[in-house]
Amino acid sequence: MSPFVFAAGVKALPLVVFAIVISITLGITYWASRRTKTATDFWAAGRGISSRQNGFAIAGDYMSAAAFLGVAGLIFLAGFDGYITGVAALVSFIPVLVLLADRMRNAGKYTMADVIAFRLRERPARTAAAIGTLAVAAFYLLAQLIAAGALVEALAGLSFPIAVVVTTVFMLCYVLFGGMLATTWVQIIKAVLLLIGVGTMVAFLLVKVSFDPGEILSQAATKSGEGDKFLGPGLFFHKPLNTISTGIAFALGTAGLPHILMRFFTVRDARAARGSVAWAVLLIGIFYVMVSLVGFGSRAVLGTSAVAEVGKSGNLAAPLLAQSLGGGNNAGGDIFFAVISGVAFATILAVVAGLVIAASGGVAHDLYNSVIKHGQATERQEVMVGRIAAVGVAGVAIVLALLAGPAFNIQFLVGLAFSVAASANFPALLLAILWRRFNTTGAVVGVASGLIASVTLIILSPAVWPGPDHEGGPFPLSNPAIVSIPLGFLGCYVGTLLGSPEGQRSYDELRVRAETGIGSEGSGVPADDVRVPAEGSGVPA
Amino acid sequence: MAVVGSDESRREDVDWEAIEHSPEFRELLGARRRVALTELGIVAVWFGGFLILSAYARGFMDKLLWGGFSVAYALALSLIPMVWALAVYYIRVSDRELDPLARRAAEHAARLPASGHRPEADGEQPPDDHDRVSR
Numbered sequence: 264m265s266p267f268v269f270a271a272g273v274k275a276l277p278l279v280v281f282a283i284v285i286s287i288t289l290g291i292t293y294w295a296s297r298r299t300k301t302a303t304d305f306w307a308a309g310r311g312i313s314s315r316q317n318g319f320a321i322a323g324d325y326m327s328a329a330a331f332l333g334v335a336g337l338i339f340l341a342g343f344d345g346y347i348t349g350v351a352a353l354v355s356f357i358p359v360l361v362l363l364a365d366r367m368r369n370a371g372k373y374t375m376a377d378v379i380a381f382r383l384r385e386r387p388a389r390t391a392a393a394i395g396t397l398a399v400a401a402f403y404l405l406a407q408l409i410a411a412g413a414l415v416e417a418l419a420g421l422s423f424p425i426a427v428v429v430t431t432v433f434m435l436c437y438v439l440f441g442g443m444l445a446t447t448w449v450q451i452i453k454a455v456l457l458l459i460g461v462g463t464m465v466a467f468l469l470v471k472v473s474f475d476p477g478e479i480l481s482q483a484a485t486k487s488g489e490g491d492k493f494l495g496p497g498l499f500f501h502k503p504l505n506t507i508s509t510g511i512a513f514a515l516g517t518a519g520l521p522h523i524l525m526r527f528f529t530v531r532d533a534r535a536a537r538g539s540v541a542w543a544v545l546l547i548g549i550f551y552v553m554v555s556l557v558g559f560g561s562r563a564v565l566g567t568s569a570v571a572e573v574g575k576s577g578n579l580a581a582p583l584l585a586q587s588l589g590g591g592n593n594a595g596g597d598i599f600f601a602v603i604s605g606v607a608f609a610t611i612l613a614v615v616a617g618l619v620i621a622a623s624g625g626v627a628h629d630l631y632n633s634v635i636k637h638g639q640a641t642e643r644q645e646v647m648v649g650r651i652a653a654v655g656v657a658g659v660a661i662v663l664a665l666l667a668g669p670a671f672n673i674q675f676l677v678g679l680a681f682s683v684a685a686s687a688n689f690p691a692l693l694l695a696i697l698w699r700r701f702n703t704t705g706a707v708v709g710v711a712s713g714l715i716a717s718v719t720l721i722i723l724s725p726a727v728w729p730g731p732d733h734e735g736g737p738f739p740l741s742n743p744a745i746v747s748i749p750l751g752f753l754g755c756y757v758g759t760l761l762g763s764p765e766g767q768r769s770y771d772e773l774r775v776r777a778e779t780g781i782g783s784e785g786s787g788v789p790a791d792d793v794r795v796p797a798e799g800s801g802v803p804a
Numbered sequence: 805m806a807v808v809g810s811d812e813s814r815r816e817d818v819d820w821e822a823i824e825h826s827p828e829f830r831e832l833l834g835a836r837r838r839v840a841l842t843e844l845g846i847v848a849v850w851f852g853g854f855l856i857l858s859a860y861a862r863g864f865m866d867k868l869l870w871g872g873f874s875v876a877y878a879l880a881l882s883l884i885p886m887v888w889a890l891a892v893y894y895i896r897v898s899d900r901e902l903d904p905l906a907r908r909a910a911e912h913a914a915r916l917p918a919s920g921h922r923p924e925a926d927g928e929q930p931p932d933d934h935d936r937v938s939r
Contacts, residue, residue, distance in 0.1 A: 343865075343876050347858060350880045354851045357890050361840040365898070477871025484872060494874035495866030496858035503859035510855040537898055541891045548884040555877075772820035778832055779906040781818060 273420040276597050280605030281419060285433055288612065291448045295441030302642045303784075305442035305649060306373040306624050307528040310784065312447055314535040318542020320447045321526050323454035325352060325517075325547055327614040328410050328578075328607055329677055331457065331554060335584075336577025337499060338558025340570070342487060344499035345558055345577075347506065349551040351513035353544060359518050360540040365533035366696055366777040367524055372784050374621075375524045375688065376629040379695045382766040382773045383703040386634050391710040393629035395688040396521040398714055399680050400622040403520075404615060404660050405667070406676035410578070411611040413669040417579055418604035423669045430608075431657050434616045438623070438653045443529060446616045453606075453613040454546065460606040461553045464581070467588040468560040479556055482563035493562075505741050509678070512744030516681030519688030522621035533780050557581055564588070576674065582607070619653050626652035675726040678742045679717060686747035687713030690755050696777055699770050704762025705755045712754025716747035826912045832905035839897045843890045850886055854879050 303309055312320070330349065337345030371377035376392030408427055415426035437445045472478035480494055487493040500506040517523055527536045561569075561584040573580040582603050586592075589599030627649035632640040640648075687710045694701040694709070720743030721727060728737065740746075776782055823829055857865055858876065865876035 343874070343880075346877075346880055347855075350854075350883050351851070353887055354847060354883060357843055357847050357887060357894075360891055361843050361894055475871065477873055480872025480874070480877065482872075491866050491868060491874065494868070494872065495862055495876045497862040497865075500859075506859040507855050510851075510858075514851060534899070534903070537895050541895055544887050544891050548888060552881065552884065555880075769820055771824035772818075775818075775820050775823045775829065775909070778829070778836070779823075779910050781823075781910050 274418070274601075276601035277419040277604045278421075280601045281415075281608050284605050284609045284612075287452065288433070288445075288449045288609070289436060291452070292437050292441035292445040295445035295448060299440070299442040299444055302373070302628075302645050302649075304444065305646045306525070306620065306628065307784075308443040308447050310529060310531060312529040314530055314538030315542050316447070316451055317526055317530050317535070317539035319454045319546065320450040320529075321523060321539060321543040322546035322550070323450035323457075323610075323613055324520075324523050324526070324617050325543070326454060326457055326550055326610065327407065328414065328611045329406070330550075331461070331610060332414070332578040332581050332607055333410075333576065333677075334551075334554050335558040335561060335581040336573060336579070338555060338577075339561045339565075339573060339580035340577040341499035342483070342489065342493035342559075342562075343496050344506070346551075346555050347496065347500075347510055348513045349554065351510045352517065353547050353551060355514045355517035356540055356544045356547070358515065359523075360537060362693060362696075363518055363524065364527050364536045364540050365780075367527045368530065368533045368536040369780045369783045370696075370773055370777040371528055373525070373528055373628045374624045375519075375521050375692060376625065376633075378777075379691050379706060380633070381695065382768045382770050383695070383701075383706055384766060385638075388703045388706045389629050389633045391707045392688075392691065393625045393634070395519070395683070395691070395710045395714065396625035396629070397622055399519065399521055399684045399688065400618045400625065400656070401660070402676050402683065403522075403680035404618045404622070404656070405663050406673040406680065407611060407615050407618065408660050408664040409667055409669065409671050409673050409676075411608075411615070412664060413574075414578060414604075414607060414611070416669060417574065418582060418607070424665055427661060427664050430611060430615065431661050434612050434619065435653060435657050437612075437616045438619050439650050443525075443620055446613070446620050447526075447529060449609075449616060450613045453609040456606050457610055458546065458550060458553075460603055461550065461557060464560075464585055464588060464603070465553045465556050468556060468564075471564070471588075476556060479560050479563050483559040486562055486566045488567060500741075502739065504739075504745065508740050508745035509742040511748065512678065512681045512685050512742050515685040515689055515744070515748060517684070519684030519686075519692065520680075521625065521684075521688070522617040524692075525617075525621050525624065528784070532783070557584060560584060619656055622656045623649040623653040626656070672726060675721060675724070675741075678726075679721050682717040682721065682742060682744050682747055683714055685713075685744055686717050686751035687711075690748070690751040694752075694755050694759075696773070698759075700759055700764065701755065702759050702762040702764045703766065705757075705759030708758025708761070709751055709755030713747060713751030716750040717743055720747055823909055823912060826909060828905060828909040828912050832902060832909055835897075835905060836902055839894060839902075843894060846886070846890065851883060854883060 299305055334345055334349045367378055370381055375396055376389050379392040380388040408430065411430045412423045412427035415421050415430065416423045437449055468479060469476065484491055484493045489498060492498065496506060500509065530536050530539060558580065561580040564584055564587050569583060572583060582600050585603040586596040586600040589596035627645050631648045632638060632645050690713060691706045691709045695706065720738045723738035724741055724743065726741050865874065867875050869875060869878055
């Protein structure tokens with residue numbers, strides 16, 4: 264990257280693109296900040312997002328750095344296995360659509376916990392749901408921040424601590440001043456930029472092979488040294504059960520990711536919530552086809568000699584491919600590299616902002632207002648606590664990311680986030696909506712068992728125990744979902760049998776609200792809270 | 805079906821229990837369950853089959869169909885239009901079948917107090933009740 268490198272290894276061109284990305288997003292934040300006044304504005308963008316906009320934002324949440332650089336990199340390193348999580352993540356939207364999307368919009372207000380705790384005893388059920396929310400957000404946030412630091416370090420030459428702090432500070436600006444509205448629009452614009460960027464790479468690739476995508480795959484297989492095996496599964500997930508467990512974690516995890524579920528509260532009504540899923544799967548489907556071509560294309564173009572350059576998890580495969588497609592070590596290559604790096608940076612900023620908004624809702628709306636203040640906090644207090652919580656969460660995440668360092672194995676953090684989402688949040692959410700007998704004890708035991716099982720089994724897995732990448736932990740699988748999801752459901756069931764069915768509102772009410780939209784939170788003007796929390800309902804078992 | 809805590813639901817102006825037991829609402833639940841289970845079944849078979857083949861039939865998945873396209877890659881690609889079709893179909897069923905049923909169930913709710921079927925109707929109906937129900 265000859266012409267644009269400073270003495271210290273800081274690359275000027277990527278930094279220029281980063282600066283452009285940041286100024287656009289700060290502009291959006293300024294615009295959004297003038298429209299963010301109420302709690303509904305702060306967490307649900309005033310419920311004024313259209314279904315197409317929301318579809319782009321959901322797709323944006325999904326097209327994280329892990330989904331772009333991570334999937335392309337894993338395909339570069341291990342071929343087809345890298346593609347399995349991508350496809351599983353797309354499939355996950357069908358359970359979200361037919362089980363959750365419109366029901367969440369109808370029965371909830373700002374957070375996943377609204378729906379879980381609706382007819383249960385407020386304080387214990389909400390505390391459990393908030394812990395599930397915060398656990399997923401924390402693991403995912405930490406993974407993204409470490410990835411951000413390592414990437415910005417590699418792409419632009421900034422040091423890891425500076426990169427982590429800079430990323431967090433800009434992301435906090437969106438959240439604090441622009442709330443969900445800014446976060447959503449940053450996400451939408453990033454989704455468009457990412458699709459254009461990846462699309463351009465694919466177009467360059469296709470020109471190279473005279474528009475025969477099969478040629479990309481054949482060349483990748485030849486250059487991999489593995490032959491046709493590179494185009495089939497098994498090179499990354501050696502154990503068959505690892506393939507299945509990881510696939511299940513990604514296929515059900517979405518249904519428990521708080522920052523994705525939260526997006527269904529930002530649209531006008533249930534119909535718009537469903538429509539946004541259709542837009543999201545359209546975009547994500549196109550995106551993953553293109554990413555698979557970028558992944559295989561990077562192997563075909565860069566060959567085996569690049570294995571050392573792309574990093575341990577292959578994250579630099581896509582930017583290096585852009586460099587090569589742009590012309591290699593000349594201005595064209597440097598510009599393409601810088602643009603793709605800038606898009607990756609925008610991706611990280613946007614996803615991290617969404618996670619922090621979800622976590623701030625968990626702290627302010629669930630824990631502070633509903634659990635501590637019995638629902639009596641004013642809207643201003645709630646939003647203020649939400650902003651403080653965002654700063655607090657970001658601060659903790661910075662400290663943890665710096666302690667972990669750039670070499671930390673983030674793959675297990677992402678696996679952990681999806682596993683907790685699928686094992687702790689999803690069972691409680693699903694049964695709260697669909698099972699009449701489900702009760703508070705069931706929710707608490709279910710979330711606890713899903714969370715504890717996921718964390719424990721990950722710690723005992725080969726990725727962590729006794730050291731990274733060691734092939735012999737007490738628990739043989741790299742992702743515990745195949746065991747921890749059943750344990751989460753079992754916890755819900757056993758807890759329900761042990762508990763008693765007292766709640767503050769009836770299951771009938773939740774059911775009718777969820778299915779028909781009667782009494783759902785209106786759009787635009789924040790209606791008076793229809794759902795008055797019950798006084799004296801908060802005695803924990 | 806007296807759920808403990810129904811004190812709370814009685815405090816609301818809508819008789820949730822009556823709507824829940826109305827034939828319109830039951831029909832809505834049945835129709836929704838049918839389409840949801842069908843779609844989840846298709847996903848379970850198609851995606852589940854893909855995962856099982858990826859785990860246990862790796863020799864088969866490696867085979868090339870044409871050009872550089874392996875069985876694995878073709879199957880993975882086939883999941884994408886499957887998801888698109890299922891999403892579009894579910895939304896069509898929702899718009900054409902489920903939403904009208906939900907509206908009828910809501911109208912049923914609006915009728916209830918007037919027709920006197922509501923067990924706890926003490927005549928204390930705030931005027932905005934109908935507004936909210938028909939929203």
